[in-house]
Amino acid sequence: MSILSFLNRNNYEGYVVFSTLIEGKFALGGWVHQRQTIKEISRGYRPGHIDNHTLRARIAGGLIDRFEISRLDSKRIHSRVGLDTQELNKKTVCVIGCGSIGSKVAFNLIREGIDKLILIDDEVLLLENIGRHLCGISNLNKLKVDAVREKIIDHYPDADIICIATTFNQAYNKNSEIINNSDLIISCTADIALERTLNNIFHTSAEFPSVLYTWTEPFGIACHSVMIVQRTKGCYECCLNPTDLHFNREAVISGPEEYIRNEAGCQTSFVPYSSLDVEQASLLATRLSLKWLLGEINHNIGMTYIGDISKAKTLNIKLSESYTKDTAFSYITFDIKKRDNCKVCGVESSDT
Numbered sequence: 001m002s003i004l005s006f007l008n009r010n011n012y013e014g015y016v017v018f019s020t021l022i023e024g025k026f027a028l029g030g031w032v033h034q035r036q037t038i039k040e041i042s043r044g045y046r047p048g049h050i051d052n053h054t055l056r057a058r059i060a061g062g063l064i065d066r067f068e069i070s071r072l073d074s075k076r077i078h079s080r081v082g083l084d085t086q087e088l089n090k091k092t093v094c095v096i097g098c099g100s101i102g103s104k105v106a107f108n109l110i111r112e113g114i115d116k117l118i119l120i121d122d123e124v125l126l127l128e129n130i131g132r133h134l135c136g137i138s139n140l141n142k143l144k145v146d147a148v149r150e151k152i153i154d155h156y157p158d159a160d161i162i163c164i165a166t167t168f169n170q171a172y173n174k175n176s177e178i179i180n181n182s183d184l185i186i187s188c189t190a191d192i193a194l195e196r197t198l199n200n201i202f203h204t205s206a207e208f209p210s211v212l213y214t215w216t217e218p219f220g221i222a223c224h225s226v227m228i229v230q231r232t233k234g235c236y237e238c239c240l241n242p243t244d245l246h247f248n249r250e251a252v253i254s255g256p257e258e259y260i261r262n263e264a265g266c267q268t269s270f271v272p273y274s275s276l277d278v279e280q281a282s283l284l285a286t287r288l289s290l291k292w293l294l295g296e297i298n299h300n301i302g303m304t305y306i307g308d309i310s311k312a313k314t315l316n317i318k319l320s321e322s323y324t325k326d327t328a329f330s331y332i333t334f335d336i337k338k339r340d341n342c343k344v345c346g347v348e349s350s351d352t
């Protein structure tokens with residue numbers, strides 16, 4: 001009765017939710033409360049003399065609608081994941097680039113228990129994007145960050161997603177604090193100029209988070225994720241060939257720029273690879289990210305997924321000698337060492 005008095009005293013009408021312990025576990029319940037006075041409930045009885053049976057019958061007999069309650073919070077939704085989601089849902093990840101790979105990395109991170117994302121991308125979702133993207137025709141012409149957020153919230157309503165629809169440089173100039181406070185930055189842009197910018201900021205600012213770079217090679221011949229950890233030896237530039245700036249473990253020797261295509265009648269260019277190749281790249285990036293976020297990595301490390309390299313001849317692709325047919329559909333993990341002649345970190349004394 002005291003709850004009823006409280007609700008009525010405050011003129012409350014609406015949903016009332018409560019939890020109670022049953023056999024050591026919390027159970028939820030609730031009702032739709034319509035304002036009613038004790039006088040109305042007790043009609044025909046002198047004040048304080050209504051018996052409990054009549055009281056319950058009058059309260060439950062029409063003025064209370066019972067309903068079931070289901071929890072939608074992240075902890076409940078991810079209760080079957082198996083990973084330490086309590087640890088993961090304290091983390092914030094900043095995803096730069098919400099294209100085909102970035103959109104799926106973002107979705108995968110939330111799916112695995114990350115609660116908070118910062119999405120940075122200034123582009124709009126176009127028709128030519130949707131074949132490989134997380135979002136489809138219903139999100140056409142929306143900003144990619146908003147489209148990805150909508151798609152994630154539609155599935156995981158508890159997700160906390162900040163959208164920044166600018167370039168990374170604009171975002172960092174304006175929002176450096178929230179980016180610096182991320183636990184991890186993931187670059188899904190495959191934009192070497194931007195990635196070198198990220199690496200320069202990473203190297204010069206101790207506040208900048210650790211960075212994971214991910215991309216796929218033409219036709220999905222291989223995809224890579226490189227995790228560069230703050231306060232360790234080496235940097236992203238150490239993985240690049242100093243003469244042509246290609247990744248030094250690329251499977252396709254000639255580099256992706258030779259395979260860039262233009263769609264007929266379309267202003268945009270693209271590197272050919274399939275939606276399945278995007279899935280592989282996003283899974284690889286997500287797995288490596290989770291390892292870092294769960295504290296299982298403490299040094300610079302890379303992972304490569306080798307796709308169907310048996311198709312290289314048919315596709316007229318020249319492969320690096322380190323990739324042979326018998327390694328198709330396999331994973332490689334490798335450490336990333338500091339390169340002495342690295343223009344970013346190699347010029348310092350050898351103990352830095």
Ligand SMILES: [Zn+2]
Nearest residue numbers: 235238342345
């Ligand atoms: Zn370096």
